[in-house]
Amino acid sequence: MAIINLTVNGEKKTIEVDPEMPLLWAIRENLGLTGTKFGCGIAQCGSCTVRIDGESVRSCTYPLSAAEGKSIVTIEGLSEDNDHPVQQAWIEEQVPQCGYCQSGQIMNAAIFLEKNPHPTDEEIDQAMSGILCRCGCYTRIKKAVKRASLS
Amino acid sequence: METITRRKFIQLSSITGTFLIVGCVPGKEEATKVVTGLASQLKGINLNQFISIGTDNSILLFNHRPEMGQGTFQSIPMILAEELEVNIEDIDIHQSEANREVYGSQMVVGSRSIQTEYAKLRLMGATARELLKQAAANRWGINIKDCTAENAVISQTNGESFTYGELVEDAGKLDPPESPPLKDPSAFKIIGQPVWRSDIPLKTNGAAKYGIDISVPGMLHASIERSPVFLGKVLSFNEDEVLAVPGVKHVFKTSRQVYGRTREGVAVLAESYWASIKGRNVLKVEWDNQGLEEINSDTIFNKYRQESKKKGDELFGRGDALSILNSSAGVITAEYETPYQAHVPMEPMNAIVHIEEGRAEFWGSTQNPNGIKSFLSRQYEIDEANIKINYTFMGGGFGRRSMTDVAEEAADLSFKSGKPVKVVWSREDDQTQGPFRAASLNVLRAVVKDDEVKAVEHKVVAQEIRNQTGDSMEAGRQLMGGITTAYLFPNFTVRGVLQKHHVPISYWRAVYHSTNPFAHESFMDELAHATGRDPVEFRLNLLEHPRYRRVLEEAARITNWGEKKEGIGRGIAVVERSGAHFAMVVDVEKKDGGVFPKKITTVLDLGICINPDTVRAQTEGSIVMGLGAFYSGLTIENGAVAEQNFHTYQLLRIDQCPEIETHILESIADPDGAGESGLPTVAPALANAVFDLTGKRIRKLPVDLSVFG
Numbered sequence: 130m131a132i133i134n135l136t137v138n139g140e141k142k143t144i145e146v147d148p149e150m151p152l153l154w155a156i157r158e159n160l161g162l163t164g165t166k167f168g169c170g171i172a173q174c175g176s177c178t179v180r181i182d183g184e185s186v187r188s189c190t191y192p193l194s195a196a197e198g199k200s201i202v203t204i205e206g207l208s209e210d211n212d213h214p215v216q217q218a219w220i221e222e223q224v225p226q227c228g229y230c231q232s233g234q235i236m237n238a239a240i241f242l243e244k245n246p247h248p249t250d251e252e253i254d255q256a257m258s259g260i261l262c263r264c265g266c267y268t269r270i271k272k273a274v275k276r277a278s279l280s
Numbered sequence: 281m282e283t284i285t286r287r288k289f290i291q292l293s294s295i296t297g298t299f300l301i302v303g304c305v306p307g308k309e310e311a312t313k314v315v316t317g318l319a320s321q322l323k324g325i326n327l328n329q330f331i332s333i334g335t336d337n338s339i340l341l342f343n344h345r346p347e348m349g350q351g352t353f354q355s356i357p358m359i360l361a362e363e364l365e366v367n368i369e370d371i372d373i374h375q376s377e378a379n380r381e382v383y384g385s386q387m388v389v390g391s392r393s394i395q396t397e398y399a400k401l402r403l404m405g406a407t408a409r410e411l412l413k414q415a416a417a418n419r420w421g422i423n424i425k426d427c428t429a430e431n432a433v434i435s436q437t438n439g440e441s442f443t444y445g446e447l448v449e450d451a452g453k454l455d456p457p458e459s460p461p462l463k464d465p466s467a468f469k470i471i472g473q474p475v476w477r478s479d480i481p482l483k484t485n486g487a488a489k490y491g492i493d494i495s496v497p498g499m500l501h502a503s504i505e506r507s508p509v510f511l512g513k514v515l516s517f518n519e520d521e522v523l524a525v526p527g528v529k530h531v532f533k534t535s536r537q538v539y540g541r542t543r544e545g546v547a548v549l550a551e552s553y554w555a556s557i558k559g560r561n562v563l564k565v566e567w568d569n570q571g572l573e574e575i576n577s578d579t580i581f582n583k584y585r586q587e588s589k590k591k592g593d594e595l596f597g598r599g600d601a602l603s604i605l606n607s608s609a610g611v612i613t614a615e616y617e618t619p620y621q622a623h624v625p626m627e628p629m630n631a632i633v634h635i636e637e638g639r640a641e642f643w644g645s646t647q648n649p650n651g652i653k654s655f656l657s658r659q660y661e662i663d664e665a666n667i668k669i670n671y672t673f674m675g676g677g678f679g680r681r682s683m684t685d686v687a688e689e690a691a692d693l694s695f696k697s698g699k700p701v702k703v704v705w706s707r708e709d710d711q712t713q714g715p716f717r718a719a720s721l722n723v724l725r726a727v728v729k730d731d732e733v734k735a736v737e738h739k740v741v742a743q744e745i746r747n748q749t750g751d752s753m754e755a756g757r758q759l760m761g762g763i764t765t766a767y768l769f770p771n772f773t774v775r776g777v778l779q780k781h782h783v784p785i786s787y788w789r790a791v792y793h794s795t796n797p798f799a800h801e802s803f804m805d806e807l808a809h810a811t812g813r814d815p816v817e818f819r820l821n822l823l824e825h826p827r828y829r830r831v832l833e834e835a836a837r838i839t840n841w842g843e844k845k846e847g848i849g850r851g852i853a854v855v856e857r858s859g860a861h862f863a864m865v866v867d868v869e870k871k872d873g874g875v876f877p878k879k880i881t882t883v884l885d886l887g888i889c890i891n892p893d894t895v896r897a898q899t900e901g902s903i904v905m906g907l908g909a910f911y912s913g914l915t916i917e918n919g920a921v922a923e924q925n926f927h928t929y930q931l932l933r934i935d936q937c938p939e940i941e942t943h944i945l946e947s948i949a950d951p952d953g954a955g956e957s958g959l960p961t962v963a964p965a966l967a968n969a970v971f972d973l974t975g976k977r978i979r980k981l982p983v984d985l986s987v988f989g
Contacts (some may be wrong), residue, residue, distance in 0.1 A: 130526075146554075147526075147554060147555075147558070150554045151554075154552070154553055154554045158495075158552055158553060158554075162486070163486070163489070163492075163493035164485065164487070164626070165486070166490075166492070167492065167628060167704075168626050168627075168628070168673070169707040169925055169926050170706060170925075171707070171788055171925050171926070171927065173925060173926035174502065174707075174926055176626055178979065192296065196518045203486070204485060204486035205485065205486045207449075207485070208485070210490070211481055211484060216484045216485060218390015219480075219484045220480055220481055220484060221475070222474060223474075223477060223480060223893055223897070224480075224481055224484075225479075225483035225484065225627065226555055226897055226898075226901055227625070227627070227673070227674060227675050227676045227677075228479070228480075228488050228673065228675070229480070229490060229625075229626040229627045229675030229676060230626045230675075231483050231484060232486050235484060239790025254934055254935035255935060257934045257935075258933045258934050258935040259933075260617045260929050260934075261626065261627070261903075261933065262934075263624060263625060263676050263678070263931060263936075264676060264901045264904075265628075265899070265900055265901035265902070265903065265904025265905055265907070265932070265939035266900070266901065266933040267900075267904060267932075268900050268937060268939075268940050269897070270902070270934060271934065271937075
């Protein structure tokens, strides 16, 4: 067991955990932020996507030892009132069906648009191709990322 | 950490104060009887779905169908609001608990929710509206015909009005009208509108809770190692070494039933999910796999090919197809193969169960809350009244969550440990354990003379979900799902050759409609070419059924079917599923050495469409799932699934998703099921388009189109 210091959604947190544990389970179980989801455990589906120091990271394979001292943003910390342009675009385009993967989709899209505010359709496809949606909301995700990029 | 303890479910018996209640008494789905009155008078009466209107104008609807992304969370209140003459946002939806006696079927399968609830919801809404109008008419001393209901207010021509809340007490004392007038569909204001879904904001900020997000005080986390080889039995395991892992509390042998077969595993129970995984990583189980490892996808299909030579059981027959086929030369024959598929909802399977003396409780995401309740009652001899089923949003279901097996595991482990136990399957567990969509071999034969099809035989060789064990080898009608017998071939036989072995199968979105139409509608395309006809014209010549004809004609018109486009191949298919009829046109093009779908256009006739945006979403999702199943499938190797996770079992990704266009045709017929529309047509329409462009027939799935150019 080890003491790990994290900044999550702007708040400093100290937890005592197995440092080999992936960040995802600390977020979900130790911090109780269940908006970040477990999907595959091998960084193939992206449901667990969070922002770490400005990058889009798959938290299911990110060891806690590497997160020490880092600033982490989860879906719960993306906006105060669900008013981030990506969240708004997701509502406007009525994207989610079951909704399970959408935290990962929204986080990945938000981080992508920070780096590339005016992407082409191909760039959107490429940036979002790491996040799986079994309900098949892809046509709406494309439209929503485009809409957010224009807002 | 947030915990949900005993989630509050409001029932009729807990409503106090003055409320007008309109509900249906339990009974056969079709025999709807409406009961009305004030809450205080109706205590003790079991009501199926019901609405409650308060003196403060509050309107509660008790919805008993779980939500997995299909959108009934929104479309059910839309139907009610239409007849009740209120705004959709005036209705507060409460999810009711699992209780078969009170609510009847709560299973969400086969695109049935709207089909079975539509008439009941309209009747309840219209009854409440007419009672409120009558109450107002009595107060004013006028005829009910001179009262109008709109926006939760009853008015008369002189401008006077009462809110619904002001009329609740009077309305509750009136006898309900025998048959309240239902609105003419042409007057619908809410039904047919693309109303935004109220669950969507919750699904954009992490607030929506799924089974996997629930945590109850004192619970243990369980991860279960199950035999990779189907039906392997536990011989021994290294319990002491696993118990030495920090956080691990117990190691138990456990099991679950899957369609009459016992599937064994060894569970590691720990204080946290991660500790259960660490324990499982050191767990070593010795399995008895004797005789179980000899099964492979190749051996399965080789066997199926041999079996296809059998005559099989007739599932549908017209004329005498077999004698014509057996006495004619130049019979056209084609074999089509489809693989096993996993459901893989994005939320891995999970369940929490707490078994206590004389009571039990479940928390989780399920398509079948009553099934879990019945199981717990039966298995642990607990009165259903003392079993609480708390169900959440589902992170996808696609049929997998209609089974109760994961709850069975959690119950067994709770019973053994005395604690509430949360079982979470890993993705590898989910993908390799099944049950799966059945693999199938379809063999089609036809005789064509003078450019006319004289006889057709469609033979399905597959396992049947309803008949997986036991001695009976007679094929059932389930096997012929998705085969269009409306094609008026003068001699037409559909036959099944039932297969039985121990690869577990179950209901997967669209079920046999996800496999048979690939063969059937591809073969129609082959026959169109064999008779020198255009594929649309060929089908129209054989179909009198107005809805098949309508969707085909509209699809041809909307896509300018007759017009040839340079570099574009086009394919069409038409299927009926859950009453909905749909035709699909797929356009493909060559790119980077492969052939890829560029655009998919679907034309649907599904009766009255409650929420067109939800129907479009379901169609888009069905197409994506169908495309994924075109490109990727499961392989059985040495008695186990070879593809362990998403790196080898490829679901469709966003950059593979073509343009999708969905057209919903106007109709005044009662609604059909929308949740699987589009899935059955994807494979044949795409394969037909690839043939149109390249001249190559695809008869075996999955297929890699990136090398097809």
